[in-house]
Amino acid sequence: MKPLPPLREADVTAEAVFFQRRKVLKALGITAATVSLSPSALADLLSFFSRDKAMAAAPDKPLDFSRPAAWHLETPLTPLDKVTGYNNFYEFGLDKADPAAHDGGLKTEGWQVRIDGEVAKPMTLDMADIFKRFALEERIYRLRCVEAWSMVVSWIGFELNKLLKLVEPTGQARFVAFQTLHDPEQMPGEKDSFIGGCLQYPYVEALRLDEAKHPLALMTVGVYVKTLPPQNGAPIRLITP
Numbered sequence: 293m294k295p296l297p298p299l300r301e302a303d304v305t306a307e308a309v310f311f312q313r314r315k316v317l318k319a320l321g322i323t324a325a326t327v328s329l330s331p332s333a334l335a336d337l338l339s340f341f342s343r344d345k346a347m348a349a350a351p352d353k354p355l356d357f358s359r360p361a362a363w364h365l366e367t368p369l370t371p372l373d374k375v376t377g378y379n380n381f382y383e384f385g386l387d388k389a390d391p392a393a394h395d396g397g398l399k400t401e402g403w404q405v406r407i408d409g410e411v412a413k414p415m416t417l418d419m420a421d422i423f424k425r426f427a428l429e430e431r432i433y434r435l436r437c438v439e440a441w442s443m444v445v446s447w448i449g450f451e452l453n454k455l456l457k458l459v460e461p462t463g464q465a466r467f468v469a470f471q472t473l474h475d476p477e478q479m480p481g482e483k484d485s486f487i488g489g490c491l492q493y494p495y496v497e498a499l500r501l502d503e504a505k506h507p508l509a510l511m512t513v514g515v516y517v518k519t520l521p522p523q524n525g526a527p528i529r530l531i532t533p
Contacts, residue, residue, distance in 0.1 A: 352518035357428035357448050365432045370443040372516050378441075379523050382489030383472070383479035390481075391523035398478045400526040410465035413458070419527050422513070425458070426450040430517075431510055433533050447531055448514030453505045461501065468504040470530060471496050499532065508533050 377392050384394040405422070408414040417425070428448050436442040456468070474482060474494035481488035503509065510531045513520060520526035 352521060354518055355428055355448050355514045357430050357514070357517075359430045363429070363431040365434070365444065367432070367434070367444050369432070369446055369516075375443060375445055375515060376521050376523055378443075381481075381523065381525070382487075382491055383481040383493070383495075384523075385481055385487050386489055390487075392521075394480055395522035398522040398526075400522055403473075403527050405528065407455070407459045409469070410462045412460035412462055415459060419513075422511075422528065426454055426511075428513065431531075433508075433510075433531065435533070446516050447510060447512045448517065449510045449512035449531070451507055452509040452511050452530065453507065455511060456504060466501055467498045468501060469496055469498040503532070 378388045379391040380388065381391040381395075384391045402418070404416050404418045406414075406416045428450055431447050431449065432444065433447060434442065434444050452468075472493070472495045473479075476482040476493075479493075482493040499509070512525070512529050512531045513527065515521075515524055520529065
């Protein structure tokens, strides 16, 4: 592997973005010296996980899938309303409840996934193609966050590596990049730099090719036996424990 090139002045994060991030952290009671939640922020966090009021369920459809024993735990699952009500998608805002609150206008039908670049067989798949080509299975994954909360979630999907084998990465391929939908009309965070987490959209993230081929990397189309609601990444998302 070639060494990374030295950083340049042009690589420095813009001053406005840096100080905006500091304002957000300060509002949460998080300082540079200690990573901690203020009493009020911690109370808000704990109250979310202790309240019993369920959030409105999004339309969903049952899925056909297997339940391999290797991916199951004897640990109680996090209640569904917590899983669908506490999410990070800055396309809808900075607050964990924003995706569930602001995704009502998001249309998740008719989407296509395009795979191109350093592959022998570039292709575009719609969701019907995906359900036809890949057998789904349930995976129970634990999530523990540095923000001091955790979840145990039942995801439904298929290994990313199966999709990669379909398109046949070339010998030049070293990374797998993922680019989100760019639609500011449906995603208010993409219109406004502040409520969009000071990110550039469409958002791009990547895995090394060996990471992408790991069996834990899951292309996910469902949660708790049904299709994903919009606030959890419908119609398809990547889960990488």
